Amino acid sequence: MNEKTITVDELQKKLDKKENVFILDVRPMDQRNEWKIADSVHVDAYKQLNAGDNTALDIVKVPADSTIVTVCAAGKTSLLASKLLQRKGVPAYSLEGGM
Numbered sequence: 001m002n003e004k005t006i007t008v009d010e011l012q013k014k015l016d017k018k019e020n021v022f023i024l025d026v027r028p029m030d031q032r033n034e035w036k037i038a039d040s041v042h043v044d045a046y047k048q049l050n051a052g053d054n055t056a057l058d059i060v061k062v063p064a065d066s067t068i069v070t071v072c073a074a075g076k077t078s079l080l081a082s083k084l085l086q087r088k089g090v091p092a093y094s095l096e097g098g099m
Contacts, residue, residue, distance in 0.1 A: 004082060006069055006093040020066040024057075024092075026081045027072050027099075037071065037099070046072070049080040057084055068092040071099055 014021050023040035025032055026049060032042050041060070048056035062068050068090055070081035075098035085092035 003079060004086070004091075004093045005075075005079070005096040006067075007096050011069060011095060014067060020063065022063055022066040022068050024060060024062070024068065024070045024081065025072070026057075026070055026077055031073055035099075040071065045081065046077055049077050049084065054084065054087075057081060057088075062090055062092075069095055071095040074098040 011021070023037050025036060025040045025042045026045045027042075028046045029042075029044050032044075036042070043057065043060055045056040062085070068082075068085060070078040070085070070092055071094075072078040072081070075094060075096060078098060079094040082092040082094040
């Protein structure tokens with residue numbers, strides 16, 4: 001499966017153009033509490049994703065008409081999240097390099 005990523009600049013351009021972007025933050029809550037991207041949705045799935053749990057994002061309802069972007073601290077766990085969503089038929093991107 002291809003690694004679909006999006007750069008910070010590409011994401012910022014989409015946000016500036018007011019495109020529909022669904023940002024899914026998969027970091028642990030303590031990291032989220034430090035700072036977050038405005039209007040992002042948080043699911044504390046870090047441990048589940050790194051353990052290979054294929055149900056880690058089952059509670060997430062992603063809008064069909066949006067660009068889906070997963071984010072984490074360094075870009076590794078968000079890549080796991082985007083791949084999991086892709087396997088479920090959701091065209092998701094991981095934020096390259098993380099936050």
